[in-house]
Amino acid sequence: MEIAYDGSAYHGWQVQLNAVSVQEKLNQALNTLLRKDVETIGAGRTDTGVHAKQLFVHFDTSREGLVLDDKKFIHSLNSLLPVDIAAYRLIEVHPDAHARFDATSRSYEYHVHFKKDPFKVNSSWLLRDIPEVEKMNRACEFLLGTQDFGCFSKAHTQVFTNICTIARAEWKWSEEGYLVFHITADRFLRNMVRAIVGTLLEIGLKNKDIGYLKEVIDSKNRSKAGASVPAHGLYLTKVVYPYISNLKK
Template sequence: MEDKRRYFLEIAYDGTAYHGWQVQPNAITVQEKLNQALATFFREPIETLGAGRTDTGVHAKQLYLHLDTANKSIVQNPEKCIHALNALLPYDIAVKNIYAVANDAHARFDATARSYAYHVHFKKDPFLVHKSWFIRDIPDIEKMNAAAKLLLGKKDFSCFSKSNTQVFTNICTVTEARWEQNADSIVFHISADRFLRNMVRATVGTLLEVGLKGKPITYVNEVLESKSRSKAGVSVPAHGLYLTQVIYPYIN
């Protein structure tokens, strides 16, 4: 039997119609649709492994996955392969690039950094439904940015994690945490070496406690030191969240 080669696919998707990334019983997921399209194209069962999981309704502007196949068409004409896969996929999932990688390359474990953005808007807009979170009151951005700086560095983020998650550590190193203000909206940008489940949505909810509800900037430190999810703010809705970038040492 011919040896299989490993490939990375760079994809993007609108998560509105899906119960997250990962295959699960009795629910439609992004990974399920990709596996089906890949199996049809390669005419063999294909199993993919993604850089991480996104929850129901969360979007991805960039996510990588890896797969193994002996099919030569992916190397011989990658553009044709991308075109064919996109024709097989639903309108809300797109393959952007294909990379041949070493056979031990791993889409999840080799990622050195990930970035997310959370979108909030203040004027009712039917075109932003399922794409951004609508709130009526405008928070204090300057105060929230001061609070966001307290997230930077290597810290225990247990307070922002879903309970009963199977991870070996809750320590993450955050390299960026800031709010960007636009005319009728704000966007929270956060980058780290790794993220816990629900971490970004709980972080945004906690910062809004400072920007909207009058909590002091030091409230963020109190929450971090508590290591308790009950001390942090609520998890904001999933539809405002986007995975924006995943970085690997061997992909530009």
């Protein structure tokens, strides 16, 4: 199932004790609609305040158990979900399909604006100064390819490897006049995108050399990288699977 959400009111995607999560709300709505306990598995775990324009989740149920056709199912589910979580489409896949492990790439955006705007409080990060975009984009070339990105990972996370393959990393101006960082990779480490953005802004705002980014990557040391930027400017925008058509909604 394809979903999207504004993460402002949630402590991330994953169910947790004493905090409201997107997964919890989705599970509750599915339990009500299907009249049985349902556990969803997501393509990834977004942190507190992070948004998703596209996220895929999988859950197990029988076709007979759906009762409603797919469009009516989505309509009914949306009536049960909070206003800041939306379900877009239901997709039948093979029994062993896995939303997390089968994804071949994921894309994120980080949004930055430079003029105070009350409508962007929870959706973009306000910066006072405009960074040197061309310089940051030249530095982005060091991110491309398959490397150990442990320098951008949150400490004490349990992952089997810090190796990721980044296919795209660039800053672009939007038509509305705000700045967006685009990045695509086969996988991401926890807090990786926010740490990369913070490190690039060290180059774009603080006159550090382009080579600083390579030094940070080679160090494999989180303390060498820049600070993590605020969560509310980050969006998961696209997840790709070999067996799902990634159509525009």
